[in-house]
Amino acid sequence: xxxxxxxxxxxxxxxxxxxxxxxxxxxxxxxxxxxxxxxxxxxxxxxxxxxxxxxxxxxxxxxxxxxxxxxxxxxxxxxxxxxxxxxxxxxxxxxxxxxxxxxxxxxxxxxxxxxxxxxxxxxxxxxxxxxxxxxxxxxxxxxxxxxxxxxxxxxxxxxxxxxxxxxxxxxxxxxxxxxxxxxxxxxxxxxxxxxxxxxxxxxxxxxxxxxxxxxxxxxxxxxxxxxxxxxxxxxxxxxxxxxxxxxxxxxxxxxxxxxxxxxxxxxxxxxxxxxxxxxxxxxxxxxxxxxxxxxxxxxxxxxxxxxxxxxxxxxxxxxxxxxxxxxxxxxxxxxxxxxxxxxxxxxxxxxxxxxxxxxxxxxxxxxxxxxxxxxxxxxxxxxxxxxxxxxx
Amino acid sequence: xxxxxxxxxxxxxxxxxxxxxxxxxxxxxxxxxxxxxxxxxxxxxxxxxxxxxxxxxxxxxxxxxxxxxxxxxxxxxxxxxxxxxxxxxxxxxxxxxxxxxxxxxxxxxxxxxxxxxxxxxxxxxxxxxxxxxxxxxxxxxxxxxxxxxxxxxxxxxxxxxxxxxxxxxxxxxxxxxxxxxxxxxxxxxxxxxx
Numbered sequence: 186x187x188x189x190x191x192x193x194x195x196x197x198x199x200x201x202x203x204x205x206x207x208x209x210x211x212x213x214x215x216x217x218x219x220x221x222x223x224x225x226x227x228x229x230x231x232x233x234x235x236x237x238x239x240x241x242x243x244x245x246x247x248x249x250x251x252x253x254x255x256x257x258x259x260x261x262x263x264x265x266x267x268x269x270x271x272x273x274x275x276x277x278x279x280x281x282x283x284x285x286x287x288x289x290x291x292x293x294x295x296x297x298x299x300x301x302x303x304x305x306x307x308x309x310x311x312x313x314x315x316x317x318x319x320x321x322x323x324x325x326x327x328x329x330x331x332x333x334x335x336x337x338x339x340x341x342x343x344x345x346x347x348x349x350x351x352x353x354x355x356x357x358x359x360x361x362x363x364x365x366x367x368x369x370x371x372x373x374x375x376x377x378x379x380x381x382x383x384x385x386x387x388x389x390x391x392x393x394x395x396x397x398x399x400x401x402x403x404x405x406x407x408x409x410x411x412x413x414x415x416x417x418x419x420x421x422x423x424x425x426x427x428x429x430x431x432x433x434x435x436x437x438x439x440x441x442x443x444x445x446x447x448x449x450x451x452x453x454x455x456x457x458x459x460x461x462x463x464x465x466x467x468x469x470x471x472x473x474x475x476x477x478x479x480x481x482x483x484x485x486x487x488x489x490x491x492x493x494x495x496x497x498x499x500x501x502x503x504x505x506x507x508x509x510x511x512x513x514x515x516x517x518x519x520x521x522x523x524x525x526x527x528x529x530x531x532x533x534x535x536x537x538x539x540x541x542x543x544x545x546x547x548x549x550x551x552x553x554x555x556x557x558x559x560x561x562x563x564x565x566x567x568x569x570x571x572x573x574x575x576x577x
Numbered sequence: 578x579x580x581x582x583x584x585x586x587x588x589x590x591x592x593x594x595x596x597x598x599x600x601x602x603x604x605x606x607x608x609x610x611x612x613x614x615x616x617x618x619x620x621x622x623x624x625x626x627x628x629x630x631x632x633x634x635x636x637x638x639x640x641x642x643x644x645x646x647x648x649x650x651x652x653x654x655x656x657x658x659x660x661x662x663x664x665x666x667x668x669x670x671x672x673x674x675x676x677x678x679x680x681x682x683x684x685x686x687x688x689x690x691x692x693x694x695x696x697x698x699x700x701x702x703x704x705x706x707x708x709x710x711x712x713x714x715x716x717x718x719x720x721x722x723x724x725x726x727x728x729x730x731x732x733x734x735x736x737x738x739x740x741x742x743x744x745x746x747x748x749x750x751x752x753x754x755x756x757x758x759x760x761x762x763x764x765x766x767x768x769x770x771x
Contacts (some may be wrong), residue, residue, distance in 0.1 A: 226637045227636070227637050228640055229643040230639055321643060321644045347619065349641070351637075432590075
């Protein structure tokens with residue numbers, strides 16, 4: 186039987202790896218699919234390409250389809266999330282001058298403790314801290330807001346979050362337009378490489394299991410193409426499993442570094458995959474184990490509770506009704522389609538569609554469809570637990 | 578409120594920016610400004626506060642514009658929208674052409690459409706011109722190769738120009754190839770033997 190072509194969009198980032206690996210390593214072909222990969226320069230154009238049918242599937246920031254469901258942002262076409270493509274994978278960095286002030290104040294770049302890093306940042310930056318994120322609706326913006334607001338009464342109330350496209354982040358920080366940034370790799374490492382700034386924290390220090398990028402399709406497409414959706418989910422699940430194998434790192438970095446994908450040195454891309462970072466232009470090394478997740482801990486499973494956590498943050502900031510936001514978000518992450526597609530493949534399938542977010546301190550083996558599902562640490566930096574049931 | 582619609586065009590490619598501006602000028606009397614520096618876009622737009630922003634869909638700064646339209650929200654720039662969704666074809670055409678438009682709420686679509694149509698038409702013209710330019714360059718390159726091959730045949734066989742070309746053409750026809758390809762093969766082979 187001949188293969189079906191699926192036009193799919195992505196933004197050149199390390200965490201576009203599942204889509205690229207699915208096509209390049211033959212996981213798509215195994216499902217008789219050909220992914221026609223289209224790079225997009227901005228998240229808004231990728232979202233519009235998906236909404237208007239230029240592509241049928243797209244890598245997307247996890248909050249984008251939820252924002253669309255809540256009527257926030259330009260296009261409000263209903264989008265469905267078929268799976269989570271990656272967990273974590275962002276870094277928080279500061280400008281060189283802010284890094285110097287942090288050092289002068291005695292702060293050492295530990296690259297793991299979000300509380301001390303946040304307090305040091307607020308103290309060193311002063312009241313009008315400006316932080317760049319790639320898009321208004323992004324896990325970057327959500328993590329930063331959750332982190333800084335959670336640090337207590339000393340937090341500046343009006344720290345500003347600005348949108349800066351990832352490839353322009355280093356330039357914006359060098360030109361003094363922003364003091365800090367949160368960005369997906371390899372653009373944080375590129376800022377270090379270009380001598381524009383230093384890395385302060387991996388995003389996972391704020392939420393250790395944050396859904397970062399998702400696979401989004403039009404809601405109507407998901408309904409009309411259950412077979413293609415299933416094949417797509419399986420191809421990406423296999424790609425994620427391959428990427429999670431440490432033996433694949435070198436090759437994955439090489440493939441991503443190709444001119445038609447990221448067009449950046451493989452060595453810099455590999456930092457995120459291995460969790461071994463160079464955090465200052467002077468060459469200070471730090472490790473962030475589990476920096477980015479593609480597979481372990483049922484990473485691909487689109488939990489409704491993840492969508493609802495995002496929806497509540499968005500609702501809070503935009504003055505929307507909480508209950509409606511929770512209900513709408515619950516329908517965006519299609520745990521049902523994911524489960525149907527992977528049943529019988531040996532994949533880890535949780536028995537529930539929702540879980541307590543932030544409640545897992547260490548690896549856990551709760552009951553799943555496939556005997557036992559191992560979940561990874563899932564913890565907010567402040568130890569809070571999010572229970573969607575209790576929010577209604 | 579001034580009567581003239583103010584438009585900011587965000588375009589780093591100078592030539593393309595000119596094309597878009599020309600297209601808009603033809604469509605009507607607008608106050609047009611071009612921003613060519615992708616960084617600091619937010620500051621520049623806020624300073625100029627235009628009615629319409631035209632931005633290349635492939636410009637990464639489009640995300641900044643998205644933020645801006647959200648942030649300034651219901652005050653000065655009510656939530657800006659992508660090209661009117663009710664008009665079938667227009668939005669798709671705009672995306673395809675690489676031009677997207679952000680429109681201030683309350684602006685008459687009837688006023689906007691010609692603006693966009695012109696921008697799209699201009700953009701397509703520019704694309705066509707680029708294709709034509711590439712075509713012309715290729716033809717010129719082929720011409721040169723054919724001339725070199727012709728010269729080689731003339732010298733080797735001691736024949737005239739027309740005869741040499743006829744030989745090349747016959748070889749091409751016999752092998753079901755283009756004259757330019759046969760000429761290229763000859764030039765390459767000669768280079769190896771030299």
